[in-house]
Amino acid sequence: MRSVAELDERIVGCRACPRLVAWREETARVRRPAFRDWEYWGRPVPGFGPADAAMLLVGLAPAAHGGNRTGRMFTGDRAGDVLFRALYDVGLANQPTSTHRGDGMTLRGVRMTAPVHCAPPANRPTVTERDTCRAWLTNELRLLRPTLRSVVVLGGFGWQAAWPALAATGRPAPRPRPRFGHGVRVTLPAVPDVAGPLEVFGCYHVSQQNTFTGRLTPAMVREVLTAAAESAGLR
Numbered sequence: 001m002r003s004v005a006e007l008d009e010r011i012v013g014c015r016a017c018p019r020l021v022a023w024r025e026e027t028a029r030v031r032r033p034a035f036r037d038w039e040y041w042g043r044p045v046p047g048f049g050p051a052d053a054a055m056l057l058v059g060l061a062p063a064a065h066g067g068n069r070t071g072r073m074f075t076g077d078r079a080g081d082v083l084f085r086a087l088y089d090v091g092l093a094n095q096p097t098s099t100h101r102g103d104g105m106t107l108r109g110v111r112m113t114a115p116v117h118c119a120p121p122a123n124r125p126t127v128t129e130r131d132t133c134r135a136w137l138t139n140e141l142r143l144l145r146p147t148l149r150s151v152v153v154l155g156g157f158g159w160q161a162a163w164p165a166l167a168a169t170g171r172p173a174p175r176p177r178p179r180f181g182h183g184v185r186v187t188l189p190a191v192p193d194v195a196g197p198l199e200v201f202g203c204y205h206v207s208q209q210n211t212f213t214g215r216l217t218p219a220m221v222r223e224v225l226t227a228a229a230e231s232a233g234l235r
């Protein structure tokens with residue numbers, strides 16, 4: 001794959017995981033009453049943001065009635081509301097809300113993606129599904145490699161998924177592999193053809209479960225995003 005645009009196009013056509021293909025399409029057909037008038041996306045959701053991003057956010061998977069409905073990462077659900085608001089607050093998004101493709105949302109220097117591109121039942125992909133989807137994440141990291149300076153991983157699932165993909169692009173994890181935690185920061189040394197190290201940050205996932213309970217506050221999200229943006233030269 002030669003470009004991020006080509007990658008995105010190919011992801012959207014993927015049907016490699018039978019359980020997820022069935023679920024994403026069933027959800028799109030049945031719909032939630034509140035979104036009865038929507039034509040759901042119902043396909044894999046590609047990454048969102050510039051192809052020369054200096055910073056990458058790695059989540060979990062699209063939500064059944066969020067990304068799987070709107071066709072854009074973190075768009076149209078409560079988790080996305082928190083994340084886009086925080087990105088806006090630290091100067092990385094041009095508007096605080098993200099409701100649908102074509103709403104004018106632009107990210108500055110940041111791209112967001114997921115280790116699993118299809119909405120899973122109960123937000124829980126299987127290990128096989130995670131590993132099947134890894135090729136897309138590896139390719140995305142490879143394409144972003146010349147410009148990428150920081151990665152923010154939202155949640156433990158993404159943390160487990162990101163390290164093998166980073167290793168496949170020449171950025172192996174330190175041994176032993178760092179444990180996931182909010183505020184964890186790991187510096188991967190510079191590699192020959194890319195100037196500068198890559199900083200990997202852990203952040204609790206912006207799920208409702210975390211934000212409604214106060215485990216993760218908007219200030220905590222802003223703090224990690226700010227540190228990652230500084231590492232990436234975006235502030």
Ligand code: SF4
Nearest residue numbers: 014016017044118133
């Ligand atoms: S989860 Fe990934 S590998 Fe599986 S069908 Fe969706 S895009 Fe393809």
